[in-house]
Amino acid sequence: MAPGTRRYDPDRRQRIIDAAIRVVGERGIAGLSHRSAAAEADVPLGSTTYHFKTLDDLLVAALQQANEGFAQAVEGSAALADLDREPAPDGDGTPSADPGADLAGALARLLGELLGADRGRVELEYELYLAALRRPALRPVAAQWCEAFAAALAPRTDPVTARALVAVMDGIGLQVLLTDTAYDEAYAREVLARMLRPSS
Amino acid sequence: MAPGTRRYDPDRRQRIIDAAIRVVGERGIAGLSHRSAAAEADVPLGSTTYHFKTLDDLLVAALQQANEGFAQAVEGSAALADLDREPAPDGDGTPSADPGADLAGALARLLGELLGADRGRVELEYELYLAALRRPALRPVAAQWCEAFAAALAPRTDPVTARALVAVMDGIGLQVLLTDTAYDEAYAREVLARMLRPSS
Amino acid sequence: MAPGTRRYDPDRRQRIIDAAIRVVGERGIAGLSHRSAAAEADVPLGSTTYHFKTLDDLLVAALQQANEGFAQAVEGSAALADLDREPAPDGDGTPSADPGADLAGALARLLGELLGADRGRVELEYELYLAALRRPALRPVAAQWCEAFAAALAPRTDPVTARALVAVMDGIGLQVLLTDTAYDEAYAREVLARMLRPSS
Amino acid sequence: MAPGTRRYDPDRRQRIIDAAIRVVGERGIAGLSHRSAAAEADVPLGSTTYHFKTLDDLLVAALQQANEGFAQAVEGSAALADLDREPAPDGDGTPSADPGADLAGALARLLGELLGADRGRVELEYELYLAALRRPALRPVAAQWCEAFAAALAPRTDPVTARALVAVMDGIGLQVLLTDTAYDEAYAREVLARMLRPSS
DNA sequence: AATGAATGAGCATTCATTCAT
DNA sequence: TATGAATGAATGCTCATTCAT
Numbered sequence: 001m002a003p004g005t006r007r008y009d010p011d012r013r014q015r016i017i018d019a020a021i022r023v024v025g026e027r028g029i030a031g032l033s034h035r036s037a038a039a040e041a042d043v044p045l046g047s048t049t050y051h052f053k054t055l056d057d058l059l060v061a062a063l064q065q066a067n068e069g070f071a072q073a074v075e076g077s078a079a080l081a082d083l084d085r086e087p088a089p090d091g092d093g094t095p096s097a098d099p100g101a102d103l104a105g106a107l108a109r110l111l112g113e114l115l116g117a118d119r120g121r122v123e124l125e126y127e128l129y130l131a132a133l134r135r136p137a138l139r140p141v142a143a144q145w146c147e148a149f150a151a152a153l154a155p156r157t158d159p160v161t162a163r164a165l166v167a168v169m170d171g172i173g174l175q176v177l178l179t180d181t182a183y184d185e186a187y188a189r190e191v192l193a194r195m196l197r198p199s200s
Numbered sequence: 201m202a203p204g205t206r207r208y209d210p211d212r213r214q215r216i217i218d219a220a221i222r223v224v225g226e227r228g229i230a231g232l233s234h235r236s237a238a239a240e241a242d243v244p245l246g247s248t249t250y251h252f253k254t255l256d257d258l259l260v261a262a263l264q265q266a267n268e269g270f271a272q273a274v275e276g277s278a279a280l281a282d283l284d285r286e287p288a289p290d291g292d293g294t295p296s297a298d299p300g301a302d303l304a305g306a307l308a309r310l311l312g313e314l315l316g317a318d319r320g321r322v323e324l325e326y327e328l329y330l331a332a333l334r335r336p337a338l339r340p341v342a343a344q345w346c347e348a349f350a351a352a353l354a355p356r357t358d359p360v361t362a363r364a365l366v367a368v369m370d371g372i373g374l375q376v377l378l379t380d381t382a383y384d385e386a387y388a389r390e391v392l393a394r395m396l397r398p399s400s
Numbered sequence: 401m402a403p404g405t406r407r408y409d410p411d412r413r414q415r416i417i418d419a420a421i422r423v424v425g426e427r428g429i430a431g432l433s434h435r436s437a438a439a440e441a442d443v444p445l446g447s448t449t450y451h452f453k454t455l456d457d458l459l460v461a462a463l464q465q466a467n468e469g470f471a472q473a474v475e476g477s478a479a480l481a482d483l484d485r486e487p488a489p490d491g492d493g494t495p496s497a498d499p500g501a502d503l504a505g506a507l508a509r510l511l512g513e514l515l516g517a518d519r520g521r522v523e524l525e526y527e528l529y530l531a532a533l534r535r536p537a538l539r540p541v542a543a544q545w546c547e548a549f550a551a552a553l554a555p556r557t558d559p560v561t562a563r564a565l566v567a568v569m570d571g572i573g574l575q576v577l578l579t580d581t582a583y584d585e586a587y588a589r590e591v592l593a594r595m596l597r598p599s600s
Numbered sequence: 601m602a603p604g605t606r607r608y609d610p611d612r613r614q615r616i617i618d619a620a621i622r623v624v625g626e627r628g629i630a631g632l633s634h635r636s637a638a639a640e641a642d643v644p645l646g647s648t649t650y651h652f653k654t655l656d657d658l659l660v661a662a663l664q665q666a667n668e669g670f671a672q673a674v675e676g677s678a679a680l681a682d683l684d685r686e687p688a689p690d691g692d693g694t695p696s697a698d699p700g701a702d703l704a705g706a707l708a709r710l711l712g713e714l715l716g717a718d719r720g721r722v723e724l725e726y727e728l729y730l731a732a733l734r735r736p737a738l739r740p741v742a743a744q745w746c747e748a749f750a751a752a753l754a755p756r757t758d759p760v761t762a763r764a765l766v767a768v769m770d771g772i773g774l775q776v777l778l779t780d781t782a783y784d785e786a787y788a789r790e791v792l793a794r795m796l797r798p799s800s
Numbered sequence: 801a802a803t804g805a806a807t808g809a810g811c812a813t814t815c816a817t818t819c820a821t
Numbered sequence: 822t823a824t825g826a827a828t829g830a831a832t833g834c835t836c837a838t839t840c841a842t
Contacts, residue, residue, distance in 0.1 A: 008841075012805085028334040030230065033832060046807045049834060123333055130330040132378045133323055134228040143379035164391045167371030168364075174374075175367055178332045179343040191364045194394050233815060246824035255816065428734040430630065433836060446803035455837065523733055530730040532778050533723055534628040543779040564768075564791045567775055571767030574774075578732045579743035591764045594794050608820075612826085633811060646828045649813065 225320035308389035425520035
């Protein structure tokens with residue numbers, strides 16, 4: 001960037017967010033700084049502090065955007081789409097023998113897609129999500145993520161179960177990421193299926 | 201501490217680790233530095249770099265020890281102990297109607313204890329996860345914790361279910377911590393109970 | 401303030417000055433910036449740089465105005481007003497035994513009022529002194545304040561004594577502010593009274 | 601300074617203080633920063649933050665040292681020394697007609713010396729002194745200055761008067777510095793003399 | 801006339817690590 | 822063996838000021 005030049009750069013703000021997400025993806029949240037974001041976005045340092053008063057502001061913006069991307073990935077997932085296309089109850093009125101099992105299978109497939117797609121991507125999402133542990137500013141965004149996901153599942157079961165499914169998927173995903181274990185879709189399907197049966 | 205005095209302090213190394221755990225518990229991993237640990241342990245800065253050549257050395261030592269402490273807390277938990285003391289099948293030969301429900305209740309209580317006891321403590325544990333996400337060096341520690349927990353549960357169910365229980369507990373705990381929601385023991389009990397019924 | 405709206409705000413300049421005075425009162429001269437003034441006045445940053453090309457322009461304007469306010473406070477002070485309303489020489493023609501004592505009392509009360517009224521306000525006045533020490537541009541303002549005060553006192557004594565009274569009041573006020581000592585009105589009265597007696 | 605070399609430099613701490621005093625003398629307190637002090641002392645930036653955790657610490661150290669220098673100047677002043685050498689009360693028991701006048705003269709001379717000696721020096725002292733207005737950390741040092749000065753005068757009068765004398769000298773000095781007026785020793789002598797006569 | 805955006809300089813502070821003692 | 826001192830890098834952040842709109 002030529003020094004002294006002032007660039008006309010509308011969506012610079014957006015580009016800084018994108019850069020921040022890239023930095024977090026590559027170096028982790030600990031690697032995100034005004035400076036690293038500025039360098040990645042090829043903007044002067046002052047530009048990042050101008051658009052994001054504090055680093056937390058930038059982090060929140062990044063998490064929010066990552067969230068949206070994730071939500072879209074969920075909504076657009078082939079796995080869930082298949083469910084909807086599922087053959088309607090057959091003529092004789094009997095619903096498919098075990099509709100829960102189908103949802104379990106679909107979610108297991110979805111989880112597999114998410115985990116398998118792009119390791120960096122999923123790590124980024126978990127990291128931003130987990131960062132809320134220590135940064136209260138991120139909690140609302142994390143909570144919103146949970147709720148959005150649960151809300152997407154609720155129509156196919158009940159709200160309580162939906163929340164539990166999210167917890168299970170979070171837990172399984174975490175174990176896969178942290179223990180360097182391959183994702184076992186059958187196992188996930190089984191576990192999710194249990195979740196879908198009332199215990200009483 | 202009087203300057204210039206050299207203290208006879210045989211377990212200084214251990215005390216530095218303890219201090220580091222306290223610091224991580226209070227300020228997070230990002231808050232751990234040679235300096236913060238030295239201050240917390242009331243030892244000179246040089247002492248921390250002497251005993252732990254790099255900061256990562258200290259971090260790993262601290263997390264390992266925290267892990268052990270956590271494992272002990274689990275093993276020694278009143279909730280699990282009660283289970284063991286559980287009345288044997290009664291005279292008429294009928295086992296308790298639903299032994300799984302009892303385990304679910306015990307685990308729900310255990311989780312409540314862990315979450316309720318000391319916010320800093322439990323945040324510390326979860327932060328171990330977060331850190332392992334980005335630092336492969338910590339993955340073995342994280343994996344070990346998962347396995348230890350699962351192993352503790354396995355005798356009361358089967359290995360696969362045990363692992364699932366851990367995932368569920370992780371997921372629920374995470375949601376509580378990240379969304380500032382109060383822990384709902386009844387909900388957890390219900391969810392865990394479902395986990396304990398075979399889906400077939 | 402809705403973005404994009406342009407407010408019809410005729411005395412914005414004045415409002416920025418007022419805000420600047422408030423900022424200096426609360427945070428000191430060092431705390432005055434285009435930004436802090438803009439925030440306090442609830443105007444956009446650009447507005448402050450538009451009305452005051454440099455920060456010094458704003459500072460001088462603010463201090464000048466503060467000075468005027470202070471002068472008015474002195475002139476309108478109940479303490480001095482009482483003096484004027486002072487009962488005329490009593491019937492027997494003897495003036496009050498010691499008119500100087502009365503002036504001393506009035507000034508002591510005035511000083512008490514000034515010091516007690518608003519810490520921020522009085523700190524602001526003294527900070528003008530501090531600043532003038534290093535910024536010759538402010539000296540005239542400081543000098544003007546001294547002279548205005550002395551001029552207000554001169555009619556009740558003589559010019560030389562008036563100047564001395566100002567010095568004494570400055571010195572006492574300074575000690576109160578700098579040493580966190582409570583203002584002792586009786587002490588001030590005594591000291592001022594001595595000032596009012598010719599030494600010869 | 602050759603990079604990479606580590607200098608053995610005992611009294612570096614002291615040299616930083618000296619440099620800070622020089623910086624304040626030249627550029628005012630506002631011009632003092634870790635960086636400016638480091639540059640003036642020709643030490644790396646980190647060195648100033650090592651020896652003085654915060655900038656206030658450095659400022660306090662500087663003020664303290666300036667104070668000491670000032671106290672020495674007072675104690676060693678020829679003006680006060682003359683007083684001590686003053687002929688003892690003469691044989692017939694009559695003390696000198698007006699001992700107060702002598703003290704007043706001596707103090708006026710002292711003030712003249714202090715003000716006249718080195719403008720930068722005296723500005724520095726006033727600035728550090730006045731800075732206590734906004735920086736509570738400096739208040740104790742400023743208070744100590746007052747007390748030390750008053751204590752030095754007390755033996756020659758009474759404590760209350762001593763304190764008043766300090767106030768008067770402060771006030772006069774301030775006026776001289778701020779209004780660009782020449783110091784008028786006769787005027788000061790007169791004012792101080794009035795201070796030395798009980799008003800009753 | 802008014803202002804949002806931009807930018808380079810600067811600041812206090814923290815830090816991991818090294819080294820002389 | 823300990824440890825105080827040292828140091829260069831980095832960080833978050835604030836700022837005065839300029840400029841395009």
